[in-house]
Amino acid sequence: MFRRPNFATRVLAGPSMARFSTTPSLLAHRAIVYTKNGPPSDVITATTYPTLPPPQQGWVNVKLLLAPINPSDVNVVEGVYPSKPSLLSSWTPSGELLKHPVYPAGNEGLARVTAVGGGVDGLKEGDRVVITAQQYGTWASARTVPSQVVMKVPETLSDVGAATVSTNPATAYNMLHSFTDIEDGGWVLQNGANSAVGQAVIQIARQRGWKTINFVRSRPDLDDLKERLYALGADVVLTYDDLADKGLRDRVKEWTGNKPISLMLNCVGGKTIPRTVSLLGHGAYVVSYGAMSKEPMPVSTSSLLFKDVRYHGFWQTGWYKRKSAEDRRALMKQLAELKLEEPEHEIVTLSAERTDEEVSETVKGVIAKMGEGRYGKKVLLSFEDPQD
Amino acid sequence: MFRRPNFATRVLAGPSMARFSTTPSLLAHRAIVYTKNGPPSDVITATTYPTLPPPQQGWVNVKLLLAPINPSDVNVVEGVYPSKPSLLSSWTPSGELLKHPVYPAGNEGLARVTAVGGGVDGLKEGDRVVITAQQYGTWASARTVPSQVVMKVPETLSDVGAATVSTNPATAYNMLHSFTDIEDGGWVLQNGANSAVGQAVIQIARQRGWKTINFVRSRPDLDDLKERLYALGADVVLTYDDLADKGLRDRVKEWTGNKPISLMLNCVGGKTIPRTVSLLGHGAYVVSYGAMSKEPMPVSTSSLLFKDVRYHGFWQTGWYKRKSAEDRRALMKQLAELKLEEPEHEIVTLSAERTDEEVSETVKGVIAKMGEGRYGKKVLLSFEDPQD
Numbered sequence: 001m002f003r004r005p006n007f008a009t010r011v012l013a014g015p016s017m018a019r020f021s022t023t024p025s026l027l028a029h030r031a032i033v034y035t036k037n038g039p040p041s042d043v044i045t046a047t048t049y050p051t052l053p054p055p056q057q058g059w060v061n062v063k064l065l066l067a068p069i070n071p072s073d074v075n076v077v078e079g080v081y082p083s084k085p086s087l088l089s090s091w092t093p094s095g096e097l098l099k100h101p102v103y104p105a106g107n108e109g110l111a112r113v114t115a116v117g118g119g120v121d122g123l124k125e126g127d128r129v130v131i132t133a134q135q136y137g138t139w140a141s142a143r144t145v146p147s148q149v150v151m152k153v154p155e156t157l158s159d160v161g162a163a164t165v166s167t168n169p170a171t172a173y174n175m176l177h178s179f180t181d182i183e184d185g186g187w188v189l190q191n192g193a194n195s196a197v198g199q200a201v202i203q204i205a206r207q208r209g210w211k212t213i214n215f216v217r218s219r220p221d222l223d224d225l226k227e228r229l230y231a232l233g234a235d236v237v238l239t240y241d242d243l244a245d246k247g248l249r250d251r252v253k254e255w256t257g258n259k260p261i262s263l264m265l266n267c268v269g270g271k272t273i274p275r276t277v278s279l280l281g282h283g284a285y286v287v288s289y290g291a292m293s294k295e296p297m298p299v300s301t302s303s304l305l306f307k308d309v310r311y312h313g314f315w316q317t318g319w320y321k322r323k324s325a326e327d328r329r330a331l332m333k334q335l336a337e338l339k340l341e342e343p344e345h346e347i348v349t350l351s352a353e354r355t356d357e358e359v360s361e362t363v364k365g366v367i368a369k370m371g372e373g374r375y376g377k378k379v380l381l382s383f384e385d386p387q388d
Numbered sequence: 389m390f391r392r393p394n395f396a397t398r399v400l401a402g403p404s405m406a407r408f409s410t411t412p413s414l415l416a417h418r419a420i421v422y423t424k425n426g427p428p429s430d431v432i433t434a435t436t437y438p439t440l441p442p443p444q445q446g447w448v449n450v451k452l453l454l455a456p457i458n459p460s461d462v463n464v465v466e467g468v469y470p471s472k473p474s475l476l477s478s479w480t481p482s483g484e485l486l487k488h489p490v491y492p493a494g495n496e497g498l499a500r501v502t503a504v505g506g507g508v509d510g511l512k513e514g515d516r517v518v519i520t521a522q523q524y525g526t527w528a529s530a531r532t533v534p535s536q537v538v539m540k541v542p543e544t545l546s547d548v549g550a551a552t553v554s555t556n557p558a559t560a561y562n563m564l565h566s567f568t569d570i571e572d573g574g575w576v577l578q579n580g581a582n583s584a585v586g587q588a589v590i591q592i593a594r595q596r597g598w599k600t601i602n603f604v605r606s607r608p609d610l611d612d613l614k615e616r617l618y619a620l621g622a623d624v625v626l627t628y629d630d631l632a633d634k635g636l637r638d639r640v641k642e643w644t645g646n647k648p649i650s651l652m653l654n655c656v657g658g659k660t661i662p663r664t665v666s667l668l669g670h671g672a673y674v675v676s677y678g679a680m681s682k683e684p685m686p687v688s689t690s691s692l693l694f695k696d697v698r699y700h701g702f703w704q705t706g707w708y709k710r711k712s713a714e715d716r717r718a719l720m721k722q723l724a725e726l727k728l729e730e731p732e733h734e735i736v737t738l739s740a741e742r743t744d745e746e747v748s749e750t751v752k753g754v755i756a757k758m759g760e761g762r763y764g765k766k767v768l769l770s771f772e773d774p775q776d
């Protein structure tokens with residue numbers, strides 16, 4: 001069945017469409033798109049678009065297999081995140097920028113190469129790849145992308161592991177390796193330890209021979225959570241309530257054998273920071289990668305002056321922007337060799353039989369449930385090509 | 389006239405007394421001391437003590453010429469500062485630690501060498517020196533000290549300049565040179581710009597070819613203050629009220645020719661920080677050396693993640709502890725070559741004719757007035773030897 005492609009279809013297949021799809025074509029793929037920023041429940045919509053033409057010189061066509069919904073993806077749609085969708089997505093078939101662009105959603109994902117354009121080295125049909133450039137629209141069944149934005153995935157990584165490796169484990173790995181040299185048997189402290197990044201931190205630290213003190217929120221199923229983190233390799237798991245305990249500093253000294261803690265990883269911010277920082281050693285780095293409390297971080301002058309604590313931030317997106325393709329490949333290789341456990345997850349399949357409206361509602365529903373904190377696990381989208 | 393030396397006199401002449409003063413001696417010197425921490429008005433007292441015996445091997449006797457009252461000196465007396473008085477001051481004549489020690493107050497100061505012990509190189513009677521080790525008790529008319537804690541002062545420095553060089557200008561110099569390379573014509577932003585450190589920052593930056601944006605509190609004599617800072621070499625002087633102006637960012641871009649500001653120096657903290665930080669460039673350092681607002685510094689996550697702003701602290705006392713005598717001499721040479729203006733100051737002479745009680749009351753009165761913010765200038769103490 002042929003339908004007239006809607007506005008969005010003009011951009012989802014990339015600039016290579018220009019030479020091929022001037023007439024209506026088979027509506028064979030589906031993606032989540034938006035035309036303006038706002039709450040996802042208001043602005044996102046599923047849309048179908050034509051079969052991809054063969055990729056042009058230097059490009060590849062890919063079929064998306066799994067794409068996670070990360071909190072930052074929602075922030076990008078809302079427009080409260082400094083990352084904007086790739087300019088690419090605003091090109092018309094004739095190569096000009098759209099005045100009212102259509103943005104495809106989704107940043108991270110695993111895909112399989114379905115066609116390789118001329119002049120592309122090191123990639124062939126059937127290769128499993130991840131998207132490493134930012135905001136290329138991974139909540140889709142198929143896309144055409146420049147070959148340099150995808151990276152082949154080592155076979156040791158499972159589909160779910162690969163689809164989720166380039167944001168959270170990459171963040172964990174870089175924070176542990178970029179700020180201070182942690183000595184053998186040295187200690188790292190983190191809050192929000194049950195986050196996807198936190199769980200990667202525990203596993204990477206364990207494999208590197210470093211030890212971790214992990215803070216989580218108190219909750220009904222605390223014992224289960226502690227058990228899970230200990231099973232991943234955590235050395236100590238505490239709640240923020242434990243910070244009120246005046247004996248905590250002495251217990252930390254006992255655990256660490258009085259070794260100063262030289263690195264703290266923070267995704268919470270807010271009022272627990274000063275007490276947590278008081279557990280660190282002289283010259284320690286506090287590296288922030290999030291602020292789940294939605295409060296700024298109160299930094300005490302005494303920690304800065306008398307303890308020489310350094311407060312830095314880390315943003316994996318910025319890292320990808322700064323680094324070369326070679327650096328990105330080296331990181332992927334390191335992460336694959338670490339053999340991290342798959343995050344706890346749920347795969348939401350957006351099946352071929354469903355209409356665009358039904359797919360829209362499903363994705364909006366998942367995002368709403370995430371916003372209420374009702375998922376304790378990573379959600380991955382799996383788009384089937386729609387039936388026409 | 390001979391009097392029996394009181395308790396305090398046993399320590400103020402240092403361990404060299406052991407071999408000389410087992411009998412009462414001429415009460416020839418005076419110092420401000422305290423035996424326990426607390427508000428200066430409660431705990432400090434002036435005391436007289438005997439003529440110093442000749443210095444022992446490796447030590448020198450000095451006559452103090454000028455000693456500033458820095459806010460941190462008051463904090464040390466209060467016991468709320470991590471610096472404690474030198475252990476030296478707690479030695480008895482027989483070399484043992486006192487159970488209830490007497491602490492001499494004052495950290496910084498200019499002195500003249502009056503006697504040199506054996507084995508001391510590079511110092512002779514009459515040399516002008518500053519005390520560069522911490523908490524050696526400079527609010528005094530004379531002390532005996534190990535030769536390595538004093539440093540000869542270049543002739544280009546005036547008495548007032550030398551007496552105040554080792555804390556505030558040293559802080560300014562090190563902050564400007566230790567965190568990031570500022571390019572020729574590059575910009576530095578600071579708050580509390582009328583502080584002694586802030587005035588040194590303006591002058592050093594000007595002499596290095598760097599430009600400064602300076603924030604001060606709004607006040608009745610704002611125009612006079614601005615004029616003084618411009619005369620020192622400030623490029624822009626603003627008040628914190630100017631931060632509310634939405635056009636400020638554009639004005640900053642105009643002033644700097646869109647050069648990113650790579651260094652901010654902070655001695656205020658509190659609620660003006662986020663707006664000030666928003667004026668900085670990517671990867672800028674915010675270096676704190678004080679917190680006049682007495683509030684912690686609210687650090688926004690977006691500044692850490694998306695702007696890669698790094699928040700560090702600087703403490704000149706820690707620098708002196710870490711560095712070698714050679715490094716300290718190199719710093720002094722640099723500062724002398726910069727020919728900074730003397731800070732605005734008032735010299736309080738504690739004359740020979742006055743009693744210990746009168747001297748105590750004068751010093752307490754000065755500290756109280758400083759605490760109320762009624763001095764707009766640096767106060768220096770000049771102790772005369774008491775008349776007996």
